[in-house]
Each structure stands twice: as structure tokens, then as C-alpha cells.
Amino acid sequence: MPDQVKRLSVIFILVISALVIVRYLLIPPTFGKLGHYRARALEDAKALPVKYAGREACLECHDDVGDALGKSYHRGLSCEVCHGPGAKHVKSEGDVELVVPGKRKDCLRCHQFLSSRPTGFPQVDPLQHNPVKPCITCHDPHEPGPPRAPADCSGCHTTIAKIKGVSRHVSLKCETCHTTKAQHKLDPRKFRASIPAEREFCGKCHAKKAKGSSDIPQVDIRLHGGRYLCWECHNPHNPQGE
Ligand code: HEC
Ligand code: HEC
Ligand code: HEC
Ligand code: HEC
Ligand code: HEC
Ligand code: HEC
Ligand code: HEC
Ligand code: HEC
Known part of the structure; x- marks a missing residue:
């Protein structure tokens, strides 16, 4: 057998065994079953603990807040966008406490003036708009508009x-x-x-x-x-x- 054929067949065998290793050892077994991805990923994702409960679940016990929110400018928001993931709270029927936001930055997350936000979206300049005081001293977070008027001129x-x-x-x-x-x-x-x-x-x-x-x-x-x-x-x- 000529030398070059020997060398070529060594390379050939190496390549073939590399492919076999990749196919059977490195690529997960369920890959390709349902398409170009690992089919078991669906099971794995399903097994992750659920952290969010969804707005409907909250209304079961907090329908008063839900009614107010549903009629307000914030009707499009989910409760958990402000209060954080609530599945444990729901499961424990309120024993596991949720975040109750109240700082200016919690509202400025959405309402701080940014030129890239859509025109017409209500935005404020935090340095100009009633500085220092928390937003919720004047605005009810569940019924944000029109704002609650401050009790006195100060x-x-x-x-x-x-x-x-x-x-x-x-x-x-x-x-x-x-x-x-x-x-x-x-x-x-x-x-x-x-x-x-x-x-x-x-x-x-x-x-x-x-x-x-x-x-x-x-x-x-x-x-x-x-x-x-x-x-x-x-x-x-x-x-x-x-
Ligand atoms: C099974 C009933 C139940 C469900 C469902 C429920 N809660 Fe509650 N929630 C409670 C109880 C009970 C309290 C405590 C009541 C109190 O302290 O006045 C509470 C308190 C709260 C508080 C105040 C916490 C505090 O420290 O003052 C917030 C905020 C809250 N819930 C939000 C939510 C959100 C958001 C959801 C949906 C993801 C939700 N709840 C679903 C029963 C429930
Ligand atoms: C825009 C953010 C925001 C959204 C959306 C929101 N909340 Fe709140 N929530 C707050 C803030 C801020 C407070 C604290 C109010 C305070 O201290 O006066 C609060 C307080 C509460 C409390 C404590 C008791 C009370 O009424 O003051 C409950 C219960 C509650 N929220 C439930 C809910 C539920 C249920 C939903 C959805 C239907 C919801 N929240 C949606 C911001 C929000
Ligand atoms: C997740 C984003 C988000 C957060 C957080 C949020 N808002 Fe809003 N806010 C909105 C949206 C969306 C609207 C409705 C805009 C529209 O109707 O075009 C709105 C509307 C308002 C309005 C009505 C403005 C008007 O036109 O009269 C006020 C006031 C307001 N929010 C205050 C607050 C306050 C105070 C907080 C903090 C407790 C807060 N928002 C937190 C998204 C948010
Ligand atoms: C001292 C009371 C007070 C505080 C604190 C306050 N606001 Fe206001 N806010 C008002 C009043 C009054 C108006 C309506 C008149 C105006 O536009 O100035 C208003 C209007 C708004 C509007 C509607 C603006 C528009 O263009 O439609 C938004 C959004 C808003 N506030 C968000 C906030 C946020 C976010 C905070 C906290 C960072 C906050 N406010 C703090 C009293 C207050
Ligand atoms: C041109 C400047 C000027 C104007 C305008 C002015 N004041 Fe005065 N005022 C002063 C000065 C300076 C003093 C302190 C010296 C003094 O007692 O005369 C004073 C003192 C006073 C005092 C204290 C007197 C005391 O006995 O302690 C009163 C009260 C007063 N002014 C009220 C007024 C009223 C009301 C007006 C408008 C009708 C007015 N001032 C307009 C400059 C002015
Ligand atoms: C409702 C009654 C009332 C009105 C209106 C009023 N004041 Fe006074 N003023 C007072 C009282 C009360 C004091 C404090 C007296 C004291 O400290 O014993 C005072 C104190 C003063 C003093 C300080 C005097 C000193 O001895 O240092 C001045 C100056 C003054 N006022 C100017 C004015 C001016 C200018 C106006 C109009 C813009 C005005 N006041 C309107 C009741 C009034
Ligand atoms: C003794 C009468 C008097 C009292 C009390 C008074 N003011 Fe004034 N205020 C005036 C006068 C006079 C002017 C006009 C001053 C000028 O044009 O230089 C004025 C101007 C103003 C202005 C506009 C100009 C500025 O300085 O920004 C505001 C805002 C204001 N006052 C708010 C208040 C508030 C809030 C209170 C209560 C905490 C108050 N005033 C108490 C007499 C008074
Ligand atoms: C929600 C916030 C807010 C409250 C509460 C408030 N004001 Fe004002 N006020 C303003 C703003 C903002 C201006 C400035 C308007 C401008 O210059 O365009 C103003 C202007 C004024 C002026 C000057 C008016 C002028 O034409 O220059 C006076 C005086 C005044 N306020 C008095 C008061 C008195 C008295 C109270 C309490 C009864 C009070 N304000 C409560 C926000 C407020």
C-alpha cells in the first residue's frame, strides 16, 4: 500500500470516529426528535418552579384592588410587574409577603422622561416634577390619574x-x-x-x-x-x- 493512502486512511478513520463521538456522546439523545432542538428541553422547562401567578389569580383575594386598577390608566399592567413574582404568595394565601414598592425609582422605571419613549406616554422629569417626595404621596398607584391632590400648599x-x-x-x-x-x-x-x-x-x-x-x-x-x-x-x- 502506498504511504499516502495509509496517511489518508488514518485521517479518514479519525474524522469518522470524531463524528461518531459527537453524534452519540456529545449531542443529547433527544436532539432532532421534534425539530432542530433538544426535545427534552420542553420537559425540563416544564419542571422549573412557576414564579408568576398572573393577574387573574390575584383578583380572587384582592378584587377591590383589581376593580380600581381595571378602570384606571394602569389597567394594562399586571400586578406582578410592580409587586414581583407572586406564585408563592398565592399558594400560601398571603403568608409569604410580596414586595410593596413605594420609592420614586419604582415609578420612574416607566415614567422617567426618555426621548426614545413613545410620544404621548406620560413622562416626567424627576428633577422638575415634585422632587424628593415619593410619587405615591400624590398618585394612587392603583388609580394613578387624576392624581390625589396634596392636602396643603406645602x-x-x-x-x-x-x-x-x-x-x-x-x-x-x-x-x-x-x-x-x-x-x-x-x-x-x-x-x-x-x-x-x-x-x-x-x-x-x-x-x-x-x-x-x-x-x-x-x-x-x-x-x-x-x-x-x-x-x-x-x-x-x-x-x-x-
Ligand atoms: C388566597 C388569597 C390571596 C391571593 C390569591 C393573593 N393574595 Fe395578596 N394577600 C393576601 C393576604 C391574606 C394578605 C395579607 C393581608 C393584609 O395584611 O392585609 C395579602 C397581602 C398582599 C399585599 C400586601 C403585602 C404587605 O406586606 O403589605 C400585596 C402587595 C399583595 N397581597 C399582592 C398580591 C398579588 C400581586 C397577588 C397575585 C399575584 C396576590 N396578592 C394574590 C391574600 C392573597
Ligand atoms: C404601578 C405599580 C402597581 C401595580 C400595577 C399594582 N400595584 Fe399594588 N401597590 C403598588 C404600590 C406602590 C403600593 C403601596 C401603596 C401605598 O403604600 O400607599 C401597592 C399596594 C398594594 C397592596 C397593599 C394594600 C393597599 O391596597 O395599599 C395590595 C394588596 C396590592 N397593592 C395589590 C395589588 C394587586 C392585586 C394588583 C393587581 C390587580 C396590584 N397591586 C397592582 C403598586 C402597584
Ligand atoms: C411597568 C410600567 C409602569 C410602572 C412601573 C408605573 N406606571 Fe404609571 N403608567 C404606565 C402606563 C402604561 C400608563 C398608561 C399610559 C397611557 O394611557 O398612555 C401609566 C399611566 C400613569 C399615569 C397617568 C398619567 C396621565 O396621563 O394622567 C400616572 C399619573 C402614573 N402612571 C403614575 C405612576 C406611578 C405613581 C407609578 C409608581 C407607583 C407608576 N405610574 C408606575 C406604566 C407604568
Ligand atoms: C406633590 C405631589 C406629586 C408628587 C410627589 C408627584 N406628582 Fe406626578 N403629578 C402631580 C400633579 C398635581 C400632576 C398634574 C399636574 C401636572 O402635570 O403637574 C401630576 C402629573 C403626573 C403625570 C402626568 C403627566 C402628563 O404629562 O400627563 C405623571 C406621569 C406623573 N405625575 C408621575 C409622577 C411620578 C412618576 C412621580 C414620582 C417620581 C410623581 N408623579 C410625583 C403631583 C405629584
Ligand atoms: C422702599 C422700601 C419699603 C417699602 C416699599 C415698604 N417698606 Fe416697610 N420697611 C422698610 C424698611 C427699610 C423698614 C425698617 C426700618 C423702619 O422701621 O422704617 C420697614 C419696616 C416695616 C415694618 C416694621 C415697622 C416696625 O415698627 O417694626 C412694617 C410692619 C412694614 N415695614 C410694613 C410695610 C408695608 C405694609 C408696606 C406696604 C404698604 C411696606 N412696609 C413697604 C422698607 C419698605
Ligand atoms: C392678616 C394680617 C397680616 C397681613 C395681611 C400681613 N401681615 Fe405682616 N405681619 C402680620 C403679623 C401677625 C406679623 C408678626 C408680628 C409679630 O411678630 O409680632 C407681621 C409681621 C410683618 C413684618 C415684620 C415686622 C417686624 O417688626 O419685623 C413685616 C415687615 C410685614 N409683616 C410686612 C407685611 C407685608 C409686606 C404684607 C403684605 C404682603 C403683610 N405684612 C401682610 C400680619 C399680617
Ligand atoms: C402675607 C401675605 C402672604 C402669605 C401669608 C403668603 N404669601 Fe405667597 N405671595 C404674597 C405676595 C405679596 C406675593 C407676590 C410677591 C412678588 O411678586 O414678589 C406672593 C407670591 C407667591 C408665589 C409666586 C412667586 C414666588 O415666590 O414663587 C407663590 C408660589 C406663593 N406666593 C405661594 C405661597 C404659599 C405656598 C404660601 C403659604 C406657605 C404663601 N404664599 C403665603 C403674599 C403672601
Ligand atoms: C400640585 C402642586 C401644587 C399645589 C398643591 C399648590 N400649588 Fe400653587 N402652584 C403650583 C405650580 C406648578 C405653580 C406655578 C404655575 C406657573 O408658574 O405656571 C403654582 C403657582 C402658584 C402661585 C403663583 C401664581 C402665579 O400666577 O404666579 C401661587 C400664589 C400659588 N401657587 C399658591 C398656592 C397656594 C396658596 C396653595 C395651597 C392652597 C397652592 N399654591 C398649592 C403647584 C401647586
Whole structure:
């Protein structure tokens, strides 16, 4: 036998045995039974523990939340997108506790402004939109729109409220000087609050002979400060300051 045939047949035998090894030892036995994949993968996947229960399962015990959510802007969301996988919770009838989200980042996951999100999807800039406070102080997560109005003005005008809180005007309510419709708290740009317009407004308490407590310092408002508006010199929210 010529040498080259011997060498070729060695290579030939090596290749054949490699193929046999790959076919019978490395390729899983059920490969190709149902197509170009391992048929047993279906059984294996089925055997994995189920982590999610689905919204229907939650409604059995939490139908009140389900009703609210079903009518709200969040009707398209599953419960578990916010509360995490709930199969164990369902099985244990509530004993295994679920995540109860509440931080700003939990909502910003979907609502933070990103230019790639679809136009019209409600998005907010977290630095501009009522910073610091958790979203759920104003928005009900299960009925997110329209938002729950904050109980008082400080919910949005935090800085002004803090400044006034340590000023000589601490005892005056915001509404003493501003009239607001209730809707101002829901749609502040459409329903504007009033702002005092004249010196006489401050004169109600500070003019000589004005009614009220004798502790209130009084000035002759015809002369004091010339023709300027009082708040061109005094910050109405911190009147004794410079
Ligand atoms: C078999 C009844 C049952 C089912 C089904 C069920 N829950 Fe509950 N769930 C409970 C009980 C009981 C509690 C505790 C009640 C309480 O503390 O007021 C609870 C509490 C909760 C809480 C509050 C947890 C906390 O720590 O305050 C959340 C959130 C919750 N469930 C979400 C879900 C979600 C999401 C599903 C569906 C995946 C679901 N539940 C399905 C019975 C159920
Ligand atoms: C957009 C996210 C979101 C979705 C979707 C959502 N939840 Fe909640 N859920 C929350 C947040 C946030 C709280 C905490 C509210 C709070 O502390 O005031 C909460 C609280 C709860 C509680 C505690 C008690 C209560 O009512 O405050 C239960 C129970 C609950 N959710 C069940 C559900 C069920 C059932 C569904 C689906 C039908 C669901 N949630 C869908 C965010 C969500
Ligand atoms: C998984 C994504 C997701 C999460 C998390 C989520 N939302 Fe939403 N949110 C939506 C979708 C979807 C809509 C409905 C958008 C539409 O109707 O076009 C919506 C609508 C809203 C609206 C109504 C806006 C309007 O047009 O008036 C508010 C407010 C809102 N969400 C607040 C929240 C708050 C607060 C949280 C956190 C507790 C939260 N969302 C968490 C997806 C999400
Ligand atoms: C102090 C109360 C308050 C807090 C805190 C707050 N919001 Fe709002 N949110 C409002 C009010 C009031 C409106 C309606 C007026 C407006 O657009 O400013 C609104 C409107 C929205 C809208 C609708 C915007 C649109 O274009 O339709 C979304 C979405 C929203 N908020 C999400 C959030 C998220 C997410 C957080 C937390 C990161 C949050 N909000 C925190 C009061 C609040
Ligand atoms: C939900 C948030 C929110 C709440 C709550 C709120 N405001 Fe406002 N307010 C705003 C926003 C936002 C503006 C700015 C509107 C603009 O400049 O376009 C504003 C503007 C104002 C202005 C200036 C109006 C102008 O025309 O320049 C006054 C005064 C005011 N608010 C008073 C109040 C008082 C008093 C309360 C409590 C009764 C209150 N606000 C509660 C959000 C709020
Ligand atoms: C003593 C009367 C008085 C009280 C009390 C008062 N304000 Fe004012 N406020 C004014 C006057 C006057 C202006 C106009 C100031 C200017 O134009 O420089 C004003 C302006 C404002 C403005 C718009 C300009 C700005 O500084 O952003 C807001 C918002 C506001 N006030 C909110 C409030 C809130 C919230 C409270 C309660 C925490 C409050 N005010 C309490 C008199 C008052
Ligand atoms: C409802 C009555 C009332 C109104 C209206 C009012 N104030 Fe006052 N003001 C007070 C009271 C009360 C004090 C605190 C007196 C004290 O500390 O004993 C005060 C204190 C002051 C002080 C501090 C005086 C000092 O001794 O340092 C100034 C300045 C002042 N107000 C300016 C104004 C201006 C400007 C306006 C109009 C925007 C105004 N006030 C509207 C009741 C009022
Ligand atoms: C041109 C600037 C200017 C204007 C405008 C002005 N003030 Fe003053 N105000 C001052 C200065 C400066 C002081 C402190 C010195 C003083 O006591 O005269 C003062 C002091 C006061 C005091 C304290 C008086 C005391 O006895 O402690 C009150 C109250 C007051 N102003 C109210 C008002 C009212 C109300 C108006 C509008 C009708 C007004 N001011 C307009 C500059 C001004």
C-alpha cells in the first residue's frame, strides 16, 4: 500500500470516529426528535418552579384592588410587574409577603422622561416634577390619574412654606393672602392662585389704626416706603428678612 493512502486512511478513520463521538456522546439523545432542538428541553422547562401567578389569580383575594386598577390608566399592567413574582404568595394565601414598592425609582422605571419613549406616554422629569417626595404621596398607584391632590400648599411649594414657617408671618395661612380654587392643586397652571395687587392689602393688618392684634407692627402706609409695593422691599413670606 502506498504511504499516502495509509496517511489518508488514518485521517479518514479519525474524522469518522470524531463524528461518531459527537453524534452519540456529545449531542443529547433527544436532539432532532421534534425539530432542530433538544426535545427534552420542553420537559425540563416544564419542571422549573412557576414564579408568576398572573393577574387573574390575584383578583380572587384582592378584587377591590383589581376593580380600581381595571378602570384606571394602569389597567394594562399586571400586578406582578410592580409587586414581583407572586406564585408563592398565592399558594400560601398571603403568608409569604410580596414586595410593596413605594420609592420614586419604582415609578420612574416607566415614567422617567426618555426621548426614545413613545410620544404621548406620560413622562416626567424627576428633577422638575415634585422632587424628593415619593410619587405615591400624590398618585394612587392603583388609580394613578387624576392624581390625589396634596392636602396643603406645602406639597408643592415646599421652599416657600419652609421659609414662611420660620418667619414673622408664620401664623398666617397661605390662603390669607392667596385665593385658590381647589383645582389649583390638580392643574396649577390652568387654575391660577391670586397674588395681592396693592399696598392696601398689607395695610389691612399693618396700616395705622388697622383692626387686629396690637402686637402687629404698624406703619403709615401713605408715607412708608413711598409709592413702591410693599413686597418690593419686604419678602411677604419672610417679612423681617433683608
Ligand atoms: C388566597 C388569597 C390571596 C391571593 C390569591 C393573593 N393574595 Fe395578596 N394577600 C393576601 C393576604 C391574606 C394578605 C395579607 C393581608 C393584609 O395584611 O392585609 C395579602 C397581602 C398582599 C399585599 C400586601 C403585602 C404587605 O406586606 O403589605 C400585596 C402587595 C399583595 N397581597 C399582592 C398580591 C398579588 C400581586 C397577588 C397575585 C399575584 C396576590 N396578592 C394574590 C391574600 C392573597
Ligand atoms: C404601578 C405599580 C402597581 C401595580 C400595577 C399594582 N400595584 Fe399594588 N401597590 C403598588 C404600590 C406602590 C403600593 C403601596 C401603596 C401605598 O403604600 O400607599 C401597592 C399596594 C398594594 C397592596 C397593599 C394594600 C393597599 O391596597 O395599599 C395590595 C394588596 C396590592 N397593592 C395589590 C395589588 C394587586 C392585586 C394588583 C393587581 C390587580 C396590584 N397591586 C397592582 C403598586 C402597584
Ligand atoms: C411597568 C410600567 C409602569 C410602572 C412601573 C408605573 N406606571 Fe404609571 N403608567 C404606565 C402606563 C402604561 C400608563 C398608561 C399610559 C397611557 O394611557 O398612555 C401609566 C399611566 C400613569 C399615569 C397617568 C398619567 C396621565 O396621563 O394622567 C400616572 C399619573 C402614573 N402612571 C403614575 C405612576 C406611578 C405613581 C407609578 C409608581 C407607583 C407608576 N405610574 C408606575 C406604566 C407604568
Ligand atoms: C406633590 C405631589 C406629586 C408628587 C410627589 C408627584 N406628582 Fe406626578 N403629578 C402631580 C400633579 C398635581 C400632576 C398634574 C399636574 C401636572 O402635570 O403637574 C401630576 C402629573 C403626573 C403625570 C402626568 C403627566 C402628563 O404629562 O400627563 C405623571 C406621569 C406623573 N405625575 C408621575 C409622577 C411620578 C412618576 C412621580 C414620582 C417620581 C410623581 N408623579 C410625583 C403631583 C405629584
Ligand atoms: C400640585 C402642586 C401644587 C399645589 C398643591 C399648590 N400649588 Fe400653587 N402652584 C403650583 C405650580 C406648578 C405653580 C406655578 C404655575 C406657573 O408658574 O405656571 C403654582 C403657582 C402658584 C402661585 C403663583 C401664581 C402665579 O400666577 O404666579 C401661587 C400664589 C400659588 N401657587 C399658591 C398656592 C397656594 C396658596 C396653595 C395651597 C392652597 C397652592 N399654591 C398649592 C403647584 C401647586
Ligand atoms: C402675607 C401675605 C402672604 C402669605 C401669608 C403668603 N404669601 Fe405667597 N405671595 C404674597 C405676595 C405679596 C406675593 C407676590 C410677591 C412678588 O411678586 O414678589 C406672593 C407670591 C407667591 C408665589 C409666586 C412667586 C414666588 O415666590 O414663587 C407663590 C408660589 C406663593 N406666593 C405661594 C405661597 C404659599 C405656598 C404660601 C403659604 C406657605 C404663601 N404664599 C403665603 C403674599 C403672601
Ligand atoms: C392678616 C394680617 C397680616 C397681613 C395681611 C400681613 N401681615 Fe405682616 N405681619 C402680620 C403679623 C401677625 C406679623 C408678626 C408680628 C409679630 O411678630 O409680632 C407681621 C409681621 C410683618 C413684618 C415684620 C415686622 C417686624 O417688626 O419685623 C413685616 C415687615 C410685614 N409683616 C410686612 C407685611 C407685608 C409686606 C404684607 C403684605 C404682603 C403683610 N405684612 C401682610 C400680619 C399680617
Ligand atoms: C422702599 C422700601 C419699603 C417699602 C416699599 C415698604 N417698606 Fe416697610 N420697611 C422698610 C424698611 C427699610 C423698614 C425698617 C426700618 C423702619 O422701621 O422704617 C420697614 C419696616 C416695616 C415694618 C416694621 C415697622 C416696625 O415698627 O417694626 C412694617 C410692619 C412694614 N415695614 C410694613 C410695610 C408695608 C405694609 C408696606 C406696604 C404698604 C411696606 N412696609 C413697604 C422698607 C419698605
